[in-house]
Amino acid sequence: MLYVAKNLDKKQKAGLNSDIEIKEFILKNVGKDLFPEKTAKAKEIVASLKTN
């Protein structure tokens, strides 16, 4: 299910929802880690904070 953030008027919502590229991209990729290198780096930093 797709959600459009609040504070948009009807025209903006319609325009955004009709964008197939965006819609498909979200549906296909939600829940995936699209930035694995950054995630790994962040985990490393957090782990180093915990050990110190």
Place this chain on the structure above:
Amino acid sequence: MNVNPYPLSSDQNNVFFVFKSIGKSKNIVKVIVYTPIGGNRFNLGFGDLNNGEIEDFVISNNGDGSKVLSTVIYSMELFFVSHQDASILIIGSDIRRTKIYNWLICRYKKRIESKFYIFGLLEKAIVPFNENQNFTGFEIKLKPVNFNY
């Protein structure tokens, strides 16, 4: 910074956001993802969608930096609607990008601090953000909301 954000599409958990940057020369689809990294921390991933691939090293120079930043801040506000007790980690994909984030936080500190606590990451510590240190990353937490009746 009173620039209106771009309209955002999001998933139902408010961790995955997509918007279109409409710039001087091109339109770019931008993706913001908050990925859980343990505890109650989420890492902010941000990049351009180009032919189905994410590019997080590119500097777009699309002439709408303030509007893009305003949109990222707006996505944080929406993220915290669903994750009030979480924190967001912001780490640049390289040193140059981290320095840009540092500069942006300094520039828009007042607006960010109106809603969030900002912390800076040092090699072995997290301290309240200040403009005189070079941080390796940043952590954002939601400030408690004050209701004035």
